[in-house]
Amino acid sequence: MIKAVLVDDEPLARSMVAEYLEGYSQVDIVAECNDGFEGAKAIMQHQPDIVFLDIQMPKINGFEMLEIIDKPPAVIFTTAFDEYAIRAFEQHAVDYLLKPITKARFDQAMAKFLDTRQMETGKENTRKLLDNAAHTPGKLERLVIKTGAKIKIVPVTSVLYLEADDDYVRIHTDDGTFLKNKTMAAFEAQLDPLQFVRVHRSFIVKIDHIIRLEPHEKDGHIAILTNGKNVSVSKAGYARLKQLLGM
Secondary structure (H helix, E strand, C coil), X not given: CEEEEEECCCHHHHHXXXXXHCCCCCEEEEEEECCHHHHHHHHHHHCCCEEEECCCCCCCCHHHHHHCCCCCCEEEEEECCHHHHHHHHHCCCCXXXXXXXXXXXXXXXXXXXXXXXXXXHHHHHHXXXXXXHHCCCCCCCEEEXXXXXXXXXXXXXXXXXXXXXXXXXXXXXXXXXXXXXXXXXXXXXXXXXXXXEEEECCEEEEHHHEEEEEEECCCEXXXXXXXXCEEEECHHHHHHHHHHHCC
8 A cells, every 4th residue: 555644734725635545445644634743743654655754834834844854755735835736746746736636737746756767767856846945045943853752843043053073963042952864055045145154064054143263373363252162264264254354
């Protein structure tokens, strides 16, 4: 059986997808979820083959939900917003369904998913989707982080600096330190460049938390932060800081 999870804050939209899936005897709906928190828990519990996912939801959106899942499944987006649908389609989703969803369009998306090649590559494509979305320029306003069994929303305003940590990024905030499975390059692309600067290959710092800069070794510097931490600043990072601070 193919396991499916439905994640949408609109009960009518979920019931319509469930009704359409009645025509697919090989598909078993293992969970229906009202929001991204419920969806993340259901996906981690059931390990579905396919998720029908709304993007705009309260609490956390569809992309934020996928980010906190270690092995995200194949995804068919269900959305009322063309801008998100186009973005999803271009970024490796199995397909997208614009609301209100017609039976013919639903069957077309299912046929695409049930194609042998798509069944094999769907999960890989979801990971590519997240990688591409993470590098989309924009001003990130919050971070959704999984800490054990809990999901925490961290406002970017509370971030002091970010530090590379193998395959993760260590996020230092007013409220503690958190790990996020995301690249430094992705954060650099999404954070406001007027507030955050990549001062070193391993560090991104919020500019207003820098107290002073001190020379260190050859062409390097050290940034002393408001929390007392010292952060390495490379030659290129120092040049970027000088430009932003008008030094």
